[in-house]
Amino acid sequence: xxxxxxxxxxxxxxxxxxxxxxxxxxxxxxxxxxxxxxxxxxxxxxxxxxxxxxxxxxxxxxxxxxxxxxxxxxxxxxxxxxxxxxxxxxxxxxxxxxxxxxxxxxxxxxxxxxxxxxxxxxxxxxxxxxxxxxxxxxxxxxxxxxxxxxxxxxxxxxxxxxxxxxxxxxxxxxxxxxxxxxxxxxxxxxxxxxxxxxxxxxxxxxxxxxxxxxxxxxxxxxxxxxxxxxxxxxxxxxxxxxxxxxxxxxxxxxxxxxxxxxxxxxxxxxxxxxxxxxxxxxxxxxxxxxxxxxxxxxxxxx
Amino acid sequence: xxxxxxxxxxxxxxxxxxxxxxxxxxxxxxxxxxxxxxxxxxxxxxxxxxxxxxxxxxxxxxxxxxxxxxxxxxxxxxxxxxxxxxxxxxxxxxxxxxxxxxxxxxxxxxxxxxxxxxxxxxxxxxxxxxxxxxxxxxxxxxxxxxxxxxxxxxxxxxxxxxxxxxxxxxxxxxxxxxxxxxxxxxxxxxxxxxxxxxxxxxxxxxxxxxxxxxxxxxxxxxxxxxxxxxxxxxxxxxxxxxxxxxxxxxxxxxxxxxxxxxxxxxxxxxxxxxxxxxxxxxxxxxxxxxxxxxxxxxxxxxxxxxxxxxxxxxxxxxxxxxxxxxxxxxxxxxxxxxxxxxxxxxxxxxxxxxxxxxxxxxxxxxxxxxxxxxxxxxxxxxxxxxxxxxxxxxxxxxxxxxxxxxxxxxxxxxxxxxxxxxxxxxxxxxxxxxxxxxxxxxxxxxxxxxxxxxxxxxxxxxxxxxxxxxxxxxxxxxxxxxxxxxxxxxxxxxxxxxxxxxxxxxxxxxxxxxxxxxxxxxxxxxxxxxxxxxxxxxxxxxxxxx
Numbered sequence: 001x002x003x004x005x006x007x008x009x010x011x012x013x014x015x016x017x018x019x020x021x022x023x024x025x026x027x028x029x030x031x032x033x034x035x036x037x038x039x040x041x042x043x044x045x046x047x048x049x050x051x052x053x054x055x056x057x058x059x060x061x062x063x064x065x066x067x068x069x070x071x072x073x074x075x076x077x078x079x080x081x082x083x084x085x086x087x088x089x090x091x092x093x094x095x096x097x098x099x100x101x102x103x104x105x106x107x108x109x110x111x112x113x114x115x116x117x118x119x120x121x122x123x124x125x126x127x128x129x130x131x132x133x134x135x136x137x138x139x140x141x142x143x144x145x146x147x148x149x150x151x152x153x154x155x156x157x158x159x160x161x162x163x164x165x166x167x168x169x170x171x172x173x174x175x176x177x178x179x180x181x182x183x184x185x186x187x188x189x190x191x192x193x194x195x196x197x198x199x200x201x202x203x204x205x206x207x208x209x210x211x212x213x214x215x216x217x218x219x220x221x222x223x224x225x226x227x228x229x230x231x232x233x234x235x236x237x238x239x240x241x242x243x244x245x246x247x248x249x250x251x252x253x254x255x256x257x258x259x260x261x262x263x264x265x266x267x268x269x270x271x272x273x274x275x276x277x278x279x280x281x282x283x284x285x286x287x288x289x290x291x292x293x294x295x296x297x298x299x300x301x302x
Numbered sequence: 303x304x305x306x307x308x309x310x311x312x313x314x315x316x317x318x319x320x321x322x323x324x325x326x327x328x329x330x331x332x333x334x335x336x337x338x339x340x341x342x343x344x345x346x347x348x349x350x351x352x353x354x355x356x357x358x359x360x361x362x363x364x365x366x367x368x369x370x371x372x373x374x375x376x377x378x379x380x381x382x383x384x385x386x387x388x389x390x391x392x393x394x395x396x397x398x399x400x401x402x403x404x405x406x407x408x409x410x411x412x413x414x415x416x417x418x419x420x421x422x423x424x425x426x427x428x429x430x431x432x433x434x435x436x437x438x439x440x441x442x443x444x445x446x447x448x449x450x451x452x453x454x455x456x457x458x459x460x461x462x463x464x465x466x467x468x469x470x471x472x473x474x475x476x477x478x479x480x481x482x483x484x485x486x487x488x489x490x491x492x493x494x495x496x497x498x499x500x501x502x503x504x505x506x507x508x509x510x511x512x513x514x515x516x517x518x519x520x521x522x523x524x525x526x527x528x529x530x531x532x533x534x535x536x537x538x539x540x541x542x543x544x545x546x547x548x549x550x551x552x553x554x555x556x557x558x559x560x561x562x563x564x565x566x567x568x569x570x571x572x573x574x575x576x577x578x579x580x581x582x583x584x585x586x587x588x589x590x591x592x593x594x595x596x597x598x599x600x601x602x603x604x605x606x607x608x609x610x611x612x613x614x615x616x617x618x619x620x621x622x623x624x625x626x627x628x629x630x631x632x633x634x635x636x637x638x639x640x641x642x643x644x645x646x647x648x649x650x651x652x653x654x655x656x657x658x659x660x661x662x663x664x665x666x667x668x669x670x671x672x673x674x675x676x677x678x679x680x681x682x683x684x685x686x687x688x689x690x691x692x693x694x695x696x697x698x699x700x701x702x703x704x705x706x707x708x709x710x711x712x713x714x715x716x717x718x719x720x721x722x723x724x725x726x727x728x729x730x731x732x733x734x735x736x737x738x739x740x741x742x743x744x745x746x747x748x749x750x751x752x753x754x755x756x757x758x759x760x761x762x763x764x765x766x767x768x769x770x771x772x773x774x775x776x777x778x779x780x781x782x783x784x785x786x787x788x789x790x791x792x793x794x795x796x797x798x799x800x801x802x803x804x805x806x807x808x809x810x811x812x813x814x815x816x817x818x819x820x821x822x823x824x825x826x827x828x829x830x831x832x833x834x835x836x837x838x839x840x841x842x843x844x845x846x847x848x
Contacts, residue, residue, distance in 0.1 A: 192681030195639055196744065198663050199673055201698035214685050298685050299730045 032294045039291030045284040052099040062090035064097040064250045073267050083269035085255075086262065091269060094250035095277045101251055102281070105162065106231035109169035110224060116170070117177025118213065118220075124178070125185030126208045132182070139175040147172040151234060155243045165244040169234045173227055180223055184216035218297040225289035229282040236278055252278045303506055304330040304353070304474060309366035311345070311352050311530075322348045322361070323530040330474070335500065335507045337521030337538075339514050339553070341763035342734070345530035346510045347396075350476045353508075354393060355383050370474070389419045392467040394477040394496075398459035402451040408462045409435070409447030412469060419470045430469075438465040438495060456625075457488035461495070468499060475500060475507045481516070485624040486790055490834040493520055512763060514557045515836035518542060526550045542839050556768035560820070561840045564775045564797040567768035574772075577779040580616050581800065585648075586784050587613040587636070587752055592645035592655075594631050605631040607808040608645070613752065618778060618785035620795035620816065622831070623805035630756060632805070633788050637673045637754050638662040649752070669699045669748035676757040678737035682729040688715075688740045689725040695747045714743040717780075718773060735766035739773070746777060754786045759794065771797055793835055796820055804828050 033040045062080075068088035076083045082091035120139075124132040142150070154168035185208070188194060197211045198204075238244040239253030247254055252274045259270030311323040323345040330336050340346040351357045353368055355375065368375040370391065375383065387393075395401040403411055412431040416422035422430045428447070435443035438461040451459055460480060467475060477496060481489040497520055500507045511517050517524050518538035526534045526541070526549065534547040545551040556567045565573055594606040606628040613619050623629040635642045638659050647655040649667060657665060672695070675681035682691055692711045696702040702710060715722055718739040729737055738758060745753055755774065759767040775798060778785060789795045795802055796816050804812040804819070804827065812825040823829045 192675045192677055193683040193686075196673075196675060196681050196741075197683070197694065198639060199637065199668070200695035200744070201663055201668050202694075203663050204660060211683055215683070298728045 029295055032291055036291060036294075038287055039294075042284055042287035042291060045280065046288055049099060049103065049281055049284060052096050053103045054100075056096040056099055060090075060093035060096050062093040064089060064094040065248055073262070075267075076269050082273040083267075085258065085270050089248075091255070091273055094255060095252070095274050098250040098252050098255065098274070099277075099281075101162075101245065101249065102232055102235055102278075105166055105169070105235040106228050108166045109231045109235070110173065110227050112166065112170035113173035113177055113227070114220070114224060117174045118181050118216075120174070121178035121181030121183075122185050122208055122213060125182035126189055126204070126212065128186070128189075135178070135182075139178055142172070143175050148234065148237060151238060152241070152243060155238055160243060160246070162245060165235055165238055168238070169231050172234070173231065176223060176227065177220070180219060181213075181216055184219060185212050188212050188215055218293045221292035221296050222289035225285050225292055228288075229285035232278065232281050232285070303332050303371060304328075305369045306349075306353070307367050307369075309349070309352060309368065310364045311348050311357065311361060312364045313358070314360040314362075321364075321530060323352065326366070326530070326532055328525060328532070330506050330508065332473075332506055333504050334523065335497075335509060335521045337509045337511065337517035337524040338527055339511060339517045339524055340527035341512055341553075341765060343529075344527040346527050347478055348530075349527075350393065350478055350508065350510055353476065354387055354391060355380075356387075356393075385419070388415060388467075388472065389421075389470045390472055391474040391476065392470070392472040394460070394463055394467050394475065394480045396479040396482055398456060398463045399451055401463050402459060404451050407448050407450060408454070409449075412462070412466055415466050415469050421470050434465040434469045435462070437468070437499070438462070440465070455488075456484050457492060460484065460488075460492050464492075464496060464499070468503070471503065473505055475505055476510070477507065478510045479512065480509075481511075487624065487830055487834040489516075489836075496520075513836060514541075514553055514764070515559075515838040518838050519836050526553065539839070552765055556764045557838055558764075558791075558793045558797060559838050559841050560793060562793075562797060564771055566841060567797070568772055574776075577775045579618070579779055579800075580782060582615040584615040585612050586615045586617075586650060587786075588646075588648035589636070590646040590648065592632070592635060592647065593643050594628075594635060594640070595643045604808050606635070606642075609805075609808075609810050610645075611803055611810070611813065613784050613786060615751070616778075616782050616784055617801065618787060618799045620792075620799035620802035621786060621788045621805060622790065622792055622795055622802055624790055624831075626807070627805040628808035629788050629805050631808075633673070633754050633756050633786065636752075636786065637671055638668075669695070670751045671754070672745040672748065672750040672752075673754040673756060674738075674741050674745045674758045677761050678734065678741045678758075679729060679761070681741050682737060684729055687726050687728055688720065688732065688736075691729075691740055692725075692743045692747060695744060699748055710747070711743075714747055715739075717746070717777070718743045719769075734762050735769065738762060738766070738770050742770075742773065742777070746781065746783070749781060750783060752786065753783045754788065756788045757790070760789075767794075774798060791835065792820065792831055804831070 033043060066089065071084050071088040072086055074080055074084045080090050080092065082095060084090055120135055124135040151168040151172050154171060155164050158164045158167070189212070194207055194211060197207045202211065235244065236251070236253030236256070239251050240257045245251040245254060247258070255274035256271050256278070259274065262270045306326060306328045309323055309326040310321060312319050312321045326349060328336070338346045338349065348357070348361070352363055353375065363376055370386070375386070402408065409428065409431045412434055413422065413427040416427055416430055432443045432447055435446060440446050440458065440461055454462065480496065481492050484492060493516065509517060509521055518541070521538060524536065524538055524541055525532050526547070528549045534541065534545065534550045541550060542554055545554045552569055555569055558567060563576060565576055589612070590610050591608050592606060592610070593604070593608050596603045596605055609632065611619070621629045621632065634640045636647060638654060641659050642655050645655060646653055649670065652667070654667060662668060689711055692714055693707055696707055696710055711725065712722060715725055720736060720739045720743060724732060724736060732740065758774070759770050762770060771794070774785070777783065785798065787795055787798050799816050801814065802816045802819055803810050804825065806827050812819060812823065812828050819828060820832065823832055
């Protein structure tokens with residue numbers, strides 16, 4: 001076997017020499033963040049938002065539900081950073097506390113549509129045939145509706161609860177996941193590594209779940225991240241028009257809706273601060289996509 | 303005509319600046335054909351891109367100069383070089399399909415080139431485009447003018463690309479691997495066409511290729527590149543008889559010749575004795591009247607038509623054919639990835655063709671028939687490390703776990719010559735040869751009785767091909783496996799196989815002993831295949847000359 005031992009050095013590209021070092025997952029994340037300042041910013045904002053959701057309720061200076069007629073409609077000041085609303089509640093505290101609710105709704109909704117969309121798309125993309133056709137027409141039908149109106153309809157019909165907001169948001173997002181997974185699975189269906197997996201004794205289902213699906217994750221990460229932004233907007237939007245979360249629960253959509261009435265009379269802070277907070281949250285998730293994709297793609301790990 | 307002095311090209315990458323070409327000097331006379339030969343990563347393509355200043359993003363010419371007919375190509379403006387591209391110097395790219403715009407008729411694309419360089423006006427562009435198509439011997443050029451690239455075969459597309467490159471009568475033609483991915487008979491027609499055209503027009507040409515045999519046949523002078531530098535230069539016959547640089551020697555050695563055995567490809571220092579195979583009389587695989595018909599849009603496609611053959615235990619059978627001959631479909635049926643339309647696959651007396659391929663994945667016989675895939679990169683899951691990949695069949699089919707599994711994986715890695723520390727790498731961190739080894743290790747993990755090799759070296763450099771072929775020969779000797787070696791290259795097949803089957807259009811045209819068929823082919827098609835293969839001088843002759 002000596003004939004074989006002079007193993008060829010990696011000459012493929014002449015550019016990267018993989019033998020130099022091997023990254024663990026953390027140093028890879030660090031690398032992605034270092035390489036792209038926008039991703040770094042997105043991650044910092046993300047940590048901040050998650051921090052607000054986890055610890056916000058314990059850290060805020062005032063009880064978000066406590067009214068005080070004496071302090072109604074005060075402009076932003078050192079005591080009340082974002083001012084106070086018409087019944088004297090502290091807007092800052094309410095905005096921060098609302099993070100947990102809005103984030104939970106969107107994470108639950110996105111998680112649900114990710115799981116259901118992946119299953120449907122995976123089946124359609126791998127087996128094709130009539131299942132694929134039926135599923136595609138079904139998704140087309142969902143997509144044919146104006147999505148927000150569809151969500152409104154679902155919440156209105158099923159009842160005004162937080163769970164129903166989650167279901168509605170999930171349903172309108174399923175087609176995006178299903179289509180993406182379907183396409184990604186489809187192009188890999190006949191790849192060499194898939195055939196090799198079958199030769200190794202994997203059944204079709206195992207091939208799909210263990211071999212093909214993980215390879216669809218990097219593009220899915222972009223979708224998830226963008227979708228988080230939409231889901232937050234959607235949840236806030238439903239609350240804005242009076243569906244879903246009910247006052248006095250702090251929620252960004254309701255706060256903007258309530259604050260809107262006061263803008264004309266000059267009390268701008270009621271709507272602007274929750275709106276800004278909402279914008280930052282959506283912005284963060286939109287920025288986060290590319291970074292997440294890079295982290296989930298082993299090929300970026302050189 | 304073309305002079306390059308001390309050219310250096312560097313690329314800006316994640317790991318800092320990397321020099322792809324360094325200290326490269328060459329001259330090219332009028333009417334001369336220069337071959338630049340090297341393996342992947344040698345910088346041969348980068349050199350050609352530098353001449354036309356079409357380097358990829360991040361690349362720049364960091365030193366040296368390129369003079370073409372008195373013009374310094376490094377100094378002139380982007381606008382001026384655009385005029386030179388196509389009219390004075392033109393290029394044929396590696397993948398003809400990628401070089402053509404997929405949604406535009408090929409004739410129109412030719413017109414674009416002609417009009418860009420003011421070689422034609424709106425009135426006579428069509429006429430001239432058809433003329434250009436005729437010049438590359440495209441039959442029925444008037445109707446092909448309206449064809450889209452996807453409607454043409456690979457060889458046809460390459461002709462169109464050549465027509466485009468030559469449309470404005472350039473003085474210098476750079477051909478970057480012009481026949482990679484083409485069938486061997488098509489390769490010959492395309493190369494002959496290029497040679498005839500440049501001779502007729504008295505052009506100069508640079509042929510960039512990894513195939514020393516091809517270069518020796520078509521070039522006046524050959525330069526061998528390695529790691530961005532020219533290591534040797536000379537006329538083809540001299541390179542083959544008296545290679546002076548060790549790298550050239552290795553390359554010359556690794557190029558399969560008509561009279562080679564598998565060990566000839568290795569350098570003398572690492573040459574081991576010729577393998578002794580134990581071929582028995584026992585029939586391992588008996589294929590009877592196997593057919594496969596696919597349902598196509600325009601009726602049924604008969605991919606494989608009623609073929610029958612046998613493989614004995616320990617024997618190695620070559621399956622040779624060009625694309626569309628049905629050889630890959632045959633391989634997929636035998637490895638039970640697809641179901642045959644009719645016919646029998648008898649494996650050790652058991653009829654496997656009645657078991658649906660879906661069920662076969664977990665069948666007891668699954669471990670007996672394994673396969674090494676054509677493209678090692680494509681056949682490895684990008685999210686699995688080498689170790690995961692090799693363990694997969696052991697986990698699934700042998701239910702191995704824990705320590706025994708790891709011991710077996712390491713044993714396999716040793717067997718295929720994969721250093722242990724590479725086991726934790728992902729495919730993209732491995733070189734082509736290392737990926738091939740991982741694929742082979744996976745295939746032999748369960749000691750299969752029949753190993754199907756689907757062009758296992760097609761995507762590899764010749765020096766790595768030499769090592770992989772020898773590895774396969776060693777493994778066959780050691781483990782007593784039978785091989786079905788699928789390839790388009792008779793010369794490579796001969797190195798590993800005792801018997802060979804030549805397939806064309808789904809049927810067997812000729813079958814017999816390798817030696818017999820190579821020395822005295824009976825069928826016209828086999829003769830054509832043998833004639834089309836680039837023929838570097840025989841090793842025996844070279845030794846006599848030297």
